[in-house]
Amino acid sequence: MTVTQEGARTYEVRTYGCQMNVHDSERLSGLLEDAGYVPASDGETADVVVFNTCAVRENADNRLYGNLGHLRPAKTRNPRMQIAVGGCLAQKDQGEIVRKAPWVDVVFGTHNIGSLPVLLERARIAGEAQVELKESLEVFPSTLPTKRESAYAAWVAISVGCNNTCTFCIVPSLRGKEKDRRPGDILAEVQTLVGQGVLEVTLLGQNVNTYGVEFGDRLAFGKLLRSCGTIDGLERVRFTSPHPAAFTDDVIAAMAETPNVMHQLHMPLQSGSSQVLRAMRRSYRAERYLGIIERVRAAMPDAAISTDIIVGFPGETEEDFQATLDVVRESRFANAFTFQYSIRPGTPAATMPDQIPKEVVQERYERLVALQEEISWEENKKQVGRTLEVLVAEGEGRKDDATRRLSGRAPDNRLVHFTAGSETPRPGDMVTVEVTYAAPHHLVADGPVKGLRRTRAGDAWESRQSAPTPSSGVLLGMPTIGRPAAAPAPASGACSAH
Numbered sequence: 001m002t003v004t005q006e007g008a009r010t011y012e013v014r015t016y017g018c019q020m021n022v023h024d025s026e027r028l029s030g031l032l033e034d035a036g037y038v039p040a041s042d043g044e045t046a047d048v049v050v051f052n053t054c055a056v057r058e059n060a061d062n063r064l065y066g067n068l069g070h071l072r073p074a075k076t077r078n079p080r081m082q083i084a085v086g087g088c089l090a091q092k093d094q095g096e097i098v099r100k101a102p103w104v105d106v107v108f109g110t111h112n113i114g115s116l117p118v119l120l121e122r123a124r125i126a127g128e129a130q131v132e133l134k135e136s137l138e139v140f141p142s143t144l145p146t147k148r149e150s151a152y153a154a155w156v157a158i159s160v161g162c163n164n165t166c167t168f169c170i171v172p173s174l175r176g177k178e179k180d181r182r183p184g185d186i187l188a189e190v191q192t193l194v195g196q197g198v199l200e201v202t203l204l205g206q207n208v209n210t211y212g213v214e215f216g217d218r219l220a221f222g223k224l225l226r227s228c229g230t231i232d233g234l235e236r237v238r239f240t241s242p243h244p245a246a247f248t249d250d251v252i253a254a255m256a257e258t259p260n261v262m263h264q265l266h267m268p269l270q271s272g273s274s275q276v277l278r279a280m281r282r283s284y285r286a287e288r289y290l291g292i293i294e295r296v297r298a299a300m301p302d303a304a305i306s307t308d309i310i311v312g313f314p315g316e317t318e319e320d321f322q323a324t325l326d327v328v329r330e331s332r333f334a335n336a337f338t339f340q341y342s343i344r345p346g347t348p349a350a351t352m353p354d355q356i357p358k359e360v361v362q363e364r365y366e367r368l369v370a371l372q373e374e375i376s377w378e379e380n381k382k383q384v385g386r387t388l389e390v391l392v393a394e395g396e397g398r399k400d401d402a403t404r405r406l407s408g409r410a411p412d413n414r415l416v417h418f419t420a421g422s423e424t425p426r427p428g429d430m431v432t433v434e435v436t437y438a439a440p441h442h443l444v445a446d447g448p449v450k451g452l453r454r455t456r457a458g459d460a461w462e463s464r465q466s467a468p469t470p471s472s473g474v475l476l477g478m479p480t481i482g483r484p485a486a487a488p489a490p491a492s493g494a495c496s497a498h
Contacts, residue, residue, distance in 0.1 A: 009080065011037040012046035016063070017054025019204055019240065020175075021087060023155040024113055025052045028086070030145035035117035045074045048082045048120060053089035055170050056344065060089050068101040075103050082106065082120055086113060091133055091174040092346065098129045109133035110175050114144050150394070151464050152428030152457030154198045158186050158224065159205035163213065164243065167281045167348040168310065168341065171206060178206070180214040183224055190231055197460025199428065200236035200391060201228070209242040209251055222250035229258035233456065236391065237261045238413065241268055241308075245283040247292050256299040263300040264413045267292070268308035272327030273320035276313050279352070286327050293331055304334040304379075304412035311368055312341040312361030314352035321364050328371055334379055334414065335441070336372045340365050373440050380438035383414065387434050387450065388443075390416045394427035394461070410443070418445040421452065428457030 040046035084106035091109035111134040212220025390408035404420040430453040433445035
C-alpha cells in the first residue's frame with residue numbers, strides 16, 4: 001500500500017461511461033498511487049487530473065472539451081498541474097484532443113492504460129504533450145495495480161473487447177476483438193478478493209456469455225458461474241452484460257443451480273422490431289429474446305430482468321416502435337435503461353438514411369419511459385410483504401441520520417431503503433427486512449429490522465475507515481495475472497452499445 005508522503009503530488013480521476021470504464025478508472029487510480037501520487041482532498045484541484053472518457057454517449061466530446069476549458073485557468077495558476085485524457089474518446093480522436101486543447105499533457109488509449117505514470121513523467125521532463133495509443137493491449141488490464149472503491153463488492157473482468165458489429169456501436173473498433181482471461185486466473189482473483197472481505201462480485205465483459213471464444217469452449221461461461229459457487233465466503237455473484245444471440249440454456253441452468261449466483265439478469269433488447277434489429281445488425285429477433293426470458297422465469301420464477309433499449313434508430317417507424325412496446329409489455333422488466341439514438345461518428349448507423357427527427361424520438365422515448373415506469377411499479381408492488389436479506393450499501397440511495405434510514409441491495413439487485421434498529425449496520429453487513437412499500441425505482445422496509453448479520457465485508461469496511469492513509473480504496477500490486485484486483489459496488493445497467 002502506498003504510504004502518504006509530505007509534498008506528494010495529488011491526483012483525481014474523472015470517469016464517464018460504462019462499468020468497464022469504472023473498472024479501468026480503478027486501475028488508473030491504482031497505477032498512480034503505486035507511483036507515489038495521493039488522492040486530492042474534496043474541493044482541492046489536483047496536481048494531476050485524468051479524464052477517462054466515453055465515445056458512446058451523446059455529446060461526449062463537447063462534455064470533455066467543456067471540462068478541459070474549465071481547468072485551463074487552474075493549470076495556468078499551477079505550473080505543476082498536468083491533465084491526461086484516456087478512454088474510448090481518446091482512442092477514437094487521438095491527436096485531435098491536443099489540437100483542440102493544447103494545454104493537455106497526456107493522451108492515452110484503452111489499450112495502454114498501464115503507461116499513464118510513464119507518460120506523465122515524460123511530459124513533465126519534455127515540457128510537451130505525450131500522445132500514445134496502441135492498437136492492441138499492452139497487458140491484460142487485470143494484471144495492473146487496482147484501487148477498489150468498495151470493501152465489500154468488486155468488478156472482475158473476465159474479458160475485454162467485442163466481436164460483434166452492431167451498426168450503432170463504436171466500441172469494437174476502440175477496445176478491439178474479444179480477449180478472454182483463463183478461468184483459473186479469474187477464480188484466483190475472486191478468491192483473493194474474498195480473502196480481503198469482498199462478498200459480492202460482478203463478472204464483467206462487453207459480452208460475458210461469449211466468454212471462452214478464444215480457447216474454444218462455448219460452455220465456458222456457465223462453467224465459470226458454477227466454479228464461483230465453490231468459493232467459500234463468496235455470497236453473491238452477478239454478471240453484465242450478455243448478448244441474446246449467444247445466450248444458452250446451460251447458463252440458465254448454472255444460474256438456477258448455483259446458490260450464490262443471483263436471480264438477476266441484465267440482457268439488452270435494444271429494439272423489439274425485427275426490421276430495426278436487422279438494421280442494427282443484432283443477430284436475434286424478438287421471438288428469441290422472449291424465449292430466453294420465458295426459460296429464465298421457468299427456472300427462476302423470482303428472477304428480476306432488466307434491459308437496454310434504444311429509441312429512434314434510423315428508419316424506425318411507428319410500427320417498429322409499437323413492436324418494442326409490445327416486447328416491453330410481455331417481458332415485464334424490473335427496470336430498463338432507455339436511450340435516445342444519437343449519431344456517433346464512425347459508426348455505420350451515422351450515415352444511414354431516414355434519421356428520425358429529434359421531436360419524434362423524444363415523444364417515443366417519453367411513451368416508453370411511462371410504460372416501463374408503470375411496469376416497474378407493478379413488479380415492485382409484488383415485493384411488498386416479502387422478507388429479504390439486504391446487503392447494506394455505502395453512498396447509494398439515501399441516508400438520513402435523523403430517521404436512521406439506510407439503503408442496500410436485495411438479492412435481485414433491487415434498491416431497498418430501510419430503517420436501522422438499535423445497532424447500526426455497516427456497509428457490507430446483511431440485514432433481514434420486510435418490504436412494506438414499493439415505488440417504481442426502489443422498495444421501502446419501514447418496519448423493524450428482523451435480523452442483522454455482521455460480516456467480514458463489514459469488518460473490512462470498518463478497518464478501512466480507521467486506516468491512516470487518506471485513500472478510501474484498497475491498492476493492490478498485481479505482479480502476475482493470477483493476482484489481479486477488483487471494483488466498486490456492482491450496478492445494474494450497461495453501456496447502450498452492448
